[in-house]
Amino acid sequence: MGDKSKRPVEELLLDILEEAIEEEKSSRARYLRGYELAVDEEAKKMFQRLAQDEEAHEHVLKERYYQIKKRLGLKVMKDL
Structure with missing residues (x-):
């Protein structure tokens, strides 16, 4: 018999997705800062x-996150 203290896999996936979404936001902010600081157009285009x-990654992750929440019948309490 399984350990009842283990969380359902989908709940663990939600945690992973939340963390990944935050990482995508952080990376995006870092690249936008690089865009602001870059002098030459090639570097600006790269950062952009x-x-x-x-x-785009954040959008994909959020879609999956909301799909899982909906399937589990959970309300979305915060905007990611």
């Missing part, structure tokens, strides 16, 4: 592209 990638 990286920031856009992080924003």
